[in-house]
Amino acid sequence: MKKFLDQDFLLNTETAKQLYHDFAKDMPIIDYHNHLIPDQIANDIxxxxxxxxxxxxxxxxxxxxxxxxxxxxxxxxxxxxxxxxxxxxxxxxxxxxxxxxxxxxxxxxxxxxxxxxxxxxxxxxxxxxxxxxxxxxxxSVQGLLRMRKVEAVCTTDDPIDSLEWHQKLAKDGSDITVRPAFRPDKAMAADDVAGLNAYIAKLEAVTDISVGDYDTYLLAIKKRHDYFAANGCSISDHGLEQIYAEDYTDEEIKAIFSKIRANQAITYQEVLKFKSAMLFQFAIWDHEKGWVQQYHLGALRNNNTRMLTQLGPDTGWDSIGDFSQARQISKFLNKLDTEDKLAKTILYNLNPADNELMATMIGNFNDGSVAGKVQWGSGWWFLDQKDGMIKQMNALSNMGLLSRFVGMLTDSRSFLSFPRHEYFRRILCNLFGDDIENGEIPNDIEWAGKVVKDICYYNAKNYFTL
Structure with missing residues (x-):
């Protein structure tokens, strides 16, 4: 009987143990999506x-x-x-x-x-x-990051955030790279007209631009996109139920925005059109700057109204949703690709029923210009556990190239969450170890080890500009 959580935890073969201990264990960590609080890092509390x-x-x-x-x-x-x-x-x-x-x-x-x-x-x-x-x-928080050999982290930041703590970190010359990620979900939240107008008022204050129409709205948000780029940002992130890719005209979007600014109710179809237009515009800007864009899809949020009212969002009342994903993702990515405006893209699904969908969708838009240009992200949220990770990596192996995968991230608010990378690496090495010992892949430990190291670190190192 194996001892609980010993040095060979989750490693069921001698080959798996060798792959983990000799290749994966000591690799640095690039955590390219999390919800750590920047001021806690900057002040090294x-x-x-x-x-x-x-x-x-x-x-x-x-x-x-x-x-x-x-x-x-x-x-x-x-x-x-x-x-x-x-x-x-x-x-x-x-x-x-x-x-x-x-x-x-x-x-x-x-x-x-x-x-x-x-x-x-x-x-x-x-x-x-x-x-x-x-x-x-x-x-201290930076000490905790160093303990796990964290080389870089990307926080999640709203367009109106000042980025003052990222600026302090850059000025102080920390040995840990900390970069913001542009998360504009609130800027396209037209399903709450009053909330969107309140957000626009804050945007006006930080940009010194009076937002009277759609064109000035884009001008103000673009100013923040530029500001993020000037402060080291090279990643955007979106938390969406599904991709929005409705057909629309510029005239329609301008008319919808005028209704929003007049605090008039808009229809569900108008909400979808507005979100589609904004999402496409963000993607264009990301491509212009050479950013990586990330789409986290499929969460059904704030299910418990009573507790949402009491505690607010992000307090544990979200679950997996069953949104239709394939057609809208295809339409959105195809529109960008047709105009040669498709940036490096990572798709994450929360519903495991969409695993094979995602694994095949990315192949539609990998055009040979960059290895793994369009990625299917690691098991996310409810799926970042042993079974979820194995299913994600097996589907990616069967229908894509696991060897080009950019690997794990924490998506966490905790400075103690980085052993999740170890958890992922052990599971990865065990998959390769099983295949080698079963004769399903060659017993070339150096090549398998190289692929493991790439997935753990080097693929992300080469994919992102941090």
């Missing part, structure tokens, strides 16, 4: 305790605690940090077979050298031991 670095903002853990019958007061409420941690510790034994069980213990091992199991009995000891370490210089 130390968290006060383990709860603050581990539980604040982590809706994965929050959902598990709620499912385990933990009162909201111990999750997002006013209980003390230790009381919240204790309730999480009591929940951990009930997360068996959930990736949280693996992640929790990997993070305790990798950052704090804690090798015991977390539960209600060990909670106080582990909390105090880890909290004491978090007070030291080594455990």
């Amino acid at each position: 130390n968290f006060e305790n383990l709860t603050q670095v581990w539980l604040y903002g982590d809706h994965y853990k929050w959902r598990a605690m709620r499912t385990n019958g933990i009162d909201e007061a111990y999750i997002t409420g006013n209980k003390s940090d230790y009381e919240k941690f204790e309730k999480w510790a009591e929940t951990v034994p009930y997360t068996l077979r959930n990736p949280l069980y693996h992640w929790t213990h990997l993070e305790l091992q990798r950052y704090f050298d804690v090798h015991g199991v977390l539960d209600g009995k060990s909670a106080r000891r582990i909390y105090e031991e880890c909290t004491a370490k978090l007070q030291t210089k080594e455990y």
Whole structure:
């Protein structure tokens, strides 16, 4: 019987062990999409305790605690940090077979050298031991990143963000590259006219442009796109239910925008047309600048209205949606490709039913100009677990080139989440190890090792401009 979470965790063959330990283990990390808070990196803060670095903002853990019958007061409420941690510790034994069980213990091992199991009995000891370490210089947020050999991270930033903390990091000359990513979802959210107008008012303030019509709106957002580029941004990101690719004319979009500015209701079809026009415009700008554009597709967000009202978005009330994806993605990418305006593109699906769809869709627009120009991104959100990663890599192997895959990212708000890269790398090496030992691919350890290293690091290094 194997020991839980030992050095050969998830590695079931001797070849898998060799691939991981000799090739994958020590590769640096490029985390090209996450939700880390830039000012915490720039100010290199130390968290006060383990709860603050581990539980604040982590809706994965929050959902598990709620499912385990933990009162909201111990999750997002006013209980003390230790009381919240204790309730999480009591929940951990009930997360068996959930990736949280693996992640929790990997993070305790990798950052704090804690090798015991977390539960209600060990909670106080582990909390105090880890909290004491978090007070030291080594455990500042930049120190935590260095522990996992994080070379670069890309945060997620709204067009109206000042980027002052990215500027501070650039000025200070940190050895960790931190770049913004342009996330303009709010700028196209025409399904909430009042909210969009409030957003436009903020945009006017940061650009000093009076937005009276669609042309000046594009001018103001383009100014922010340029500003992001001037501050090291080379990636955009969109969180969408599905790609929007309705047919429209410029005159239609101008008329729709005039209605928006007049606070008039617009139809569902007008919402789709406006979103389509904005999404296409963002893609044109991305291509002009040589950026990579990312599309996270398929989340059904804010399902629980009562809790959304109480806690706001991104607090654990989202799920997989069953949106139709293929035709709209094809239409959108084809329109860009026809005009020779298709930038490097990464597609992520949240519904596993879309796996083979994505694996084949990317092949329609890989034109030989760049290796892996159009990518199917790693298992995302509910799919960034062992089964989800294996299914994603198997489908990509069967219908594309796994060898050109840009690999894993955390998509996380936690500075302790980077062992997820290790988790991914172990699973990757185990897949290759099984194939070699089964005689399905040659026993050429150097070539297999090279491919592993490419997927873990070099493909992303060559794909992104960071």
